[in-house]
Amino acid sequence: DADVTQTPRNRITKTGKRIMLECSQTKGHDRMYWYRQDPGLGLQLIYYSFDVKDINKGEISDGYSVSRQAQAKFSLSLESAIPNQTALYFCATSDTGQGADEQFFGPGTRLTVL
Amino acid sequence: ILNVEQSPQSLHVQEGDSTNFTCSFPSSNFYALHWYRWETAKSPEALFVMTLNGDEKKKGRISATLNTKEGYSYLYIKGSQPEDSATYLCASGKGAQKLVFGQGTRLTINP
Numbered sequence: 001d002a003d004v005t006q007t008p009r010n011r012i013t014k015t016g017k018r019i020m021l022e023c024s025q026t027k028g029h030d031r032m033y034w035y036r037q038d039p040g041l042g043l044q045l046i047y048y049s050f051d052v053k054d055i056n057k058g059e060i061s062d063g064y065s066v067s068r069q070a071q072a073k074f075s076l077s078l079e080s081a082i083p084n085q086t087a088l089y090f091c092a093t094s095d096t097g098q099g100a101d102e103q104f105f106g107p108g109t110r111l112t113v114l
Numbered sequence: 115i116l117n118v119e120q121s122p123q124s125l126h127v128q129e130g131d132s133t134n135f136t137c138s139f140p141s142s143n144f145y146a147l148h149w150y151r152w153e154t155a156k157s158p159e160a161l162f163v164m165t166l167n168g169d170e171k172k173k174g175r176i177s178a179t180l181n182t183k184e185g186y187s188y189l190y191i192k193g194s195q196p197e198d199s200a201t202y203l204c205a206s207g208k209g210a211q212k213l214v215f216g217q218g219t220r221l222t223i224n225p
Contacts, residue, residue, distance in 0.1 A: 044215070103160065
């Protein structure tokens with residue numbers, strides 16, 4: 001079984017709809033992240049969390065919110081989806097270490113907002 | 115804002131040839147440099163995490179070097195194989211685990 005899973009894998013929705021993307025991990029890592037990837041661009045950090053009570057904004061948090069329900073779960077919500085939020089979304093985790101630990105990525109969620 | 119640049123954006127290499135590409139990052143307040151390999155329809159996977167100036171890491175035919183004083187890292191692939199076709203991402207961060215990614219180098223190996 002995959003260590004980092006994301007649901008759904010693909011989603012098509014309409015402008016104005018509320019969407020939730022879910023991420024679960026079995027790696028036992030404290031740190032979790034949400035990124036989006038647009039063609040020709042690198043991964044951009046949306047939100048990150050270092051433990052259950054910790055939520056931090058990344059580079060592009062406007063229009064998004066997150067919830068860290070448990071160590072293993074980190075959800076990303078689009079309160080009112082708009083077409084320029086069409087992108088590939090990745091969840092990632094890393095261990096609590098000296099800060100240079102590699103990140104482990106989920107399989108991605110491809111979101112299309114019409 | 116931390117700016118991480120990768121060049122070239124895309125690269126076509128003949129099978130068996132060796133190749134390399136570059137990641138540039140601000141050298142001030144350097145913390146760590148990550149390289150990830152991202153195959154189409156899969157998740158990015160870590161290749162290397164480097165923290166020390168002059169560090170050199172190797173995994174099979176792939177190796178990477180790091181120069182933190184001038185702010186660059188090179189990724190080398192020796193004797194390219196079709197399975198090396200992927201997008202290679204580098205990322206650097208000022209703080210613990212808050213990485214900034216470059217736009218990637220898309221490598222295609224021609225048989």
